[in-house]
Amino acid sequence: MTKRQSTYIATGREKEVFRSAWQCGLPVLLKGPTGCGKTRFVQTMAEELARPLITVACHEDLTAGDLVGRFLLQSGDTKWLDGPLTRAVRTGAICYLDEVVEARADTTVVVHPLADHRRELNVERLGEHLLAPDEFMLVVSYNPGYQSVLKDLKPSTRQRMVAIELAYPDPAIEVQILCNETGIDEALADLLVRMGQAIRTLDHEGLAEVASTRTLVSTALLIKAGLPLREAAEAAIAGPLTDDPVATRQLLELVKAYV
Numbered sequence: 001m002t003k004r005q006s007t008y009i010a011t012g013r014e015k016e017v018f019r020s021a022w023q024c025g026l027p028v029l030l031k032g033p034t035g036c037g038k039t040r041f042v043q044t045m046a047e048e049l050a051r052p053l054i055t056v057a058c059h060e061d062l063t064a065g066d067l068v069g070r071f072l073l074q075s076g077d078t079k080w081l082d083g084p085l086t087r088a089v090r091t092g093a094i095c096y097l098d099e100v101v102e103a104r105a106d107t108t109v110v111v112h113p114l115a116d117h118r119r120e121l122n123v124e125r126l127g128e129h130l131l132a133p134d135e136f137m138l139v140v141s142y143n144p145g146y147q148s149v150l151k152d153l154k155p156s157t158r159q160r161m162v163a164i165e166l167a168y169p170d171p172a173i174e175v176q177i178l179c180n181e182t183g184i185d186e187a188l189a190d191l192l193v194r195m196g197q198a199i200r201t202l203d204h205e206g207l208a209e210v211a212s213t214r215t216l217v218s219t220a221l222l223i224k225a226g227l228p229l230r231e232a233a234e235a236a237i238a239g240p241l242t243d244d245p246v247a248t249r250q251l252l253e254l255v256k257a258y259v
């Protein structure tokens with residue numbers, strides 16, 4: 001298997017905004033639907049800014065302690081282990097909290113002072129107050145389509161951040177992404193992108209998500225591995241997007257028009 005390239009292709013001015021935010025010591029709020037390139041974008045920016053990247057996939061059980069660190073019992077001794085946020089502050093890394101709204105509410109207590117002008121992290125258990133170096137940056141992402149009102153970020157958190165909104169790319173750029181990511185030819189990439197665009201206009205209640213760039217990339221990879229287009233689209237688009245039989249049928253009908 002050949003190693004995939006890890007270059008993010010810009011869809012607008014997001015790189016310039018991110019770079020400026022980093023220079024000003026401001027945190028970034030990345031918004032966008034799943035599979036639109038948020039993670040890839042942060043990876044590429046970390047590479048371009050020559051900073052280590054520490055990524056935390058947030059989930060509903062993630063607490064402030066998980067981010068900051070904890071004492072662990074090791075063969076009778078207690079030993080402190082920095083959490084990912086503390087490690088990022090100590091090393092001047094970019095800390096990416098993916099799907100931050102999933103985390104427990106108590107995480108905002110540590111995120112707030114790091115996100116505002118104080119740029120500090122209180123490691124309470126160690127009695128340490130860490131000042132983030134200039135190179136440190138906090139990046140959080142969320143998918144506006146997913147969240148219930150309750151789980152929305154607090155305005156006081158949001159207002160401290162520079163927002164960058166990523167959407168699915170324009171067709172010409174998405175074709176370029178597919179070619180770049182998978183090595184398929186432009187004609188096939190163009191067909192897949194047109195199919196993706198058509199799927200994005202489908203309106204069915206059984207369809208919680210539309211075909212993301214990620215699902216198109218997976219489809220292209222399966223085709224490259226030898227699967228016919230229809231089977232690849234069924235496996236990489238229809239299957240992951242829905243369990244609803246009517247929505248599945250509708251998707252497959254649409255795919256048939258492109259075979």
Ligand code: ADP
Pocket residue numbers: 007008009010011032033034035036037038039040041169177181213214217
């Ligand atoms: P997200 O974090 O928004 O869910 P990812 O960053 O994981 O999405 O993107 C999913 C995949 O889609 C990537 O692995 C990459 O193959 C592709 N992709 C999406 N947008 C871009 C882009 N602008 N440039 C390069 N690849 C992209």
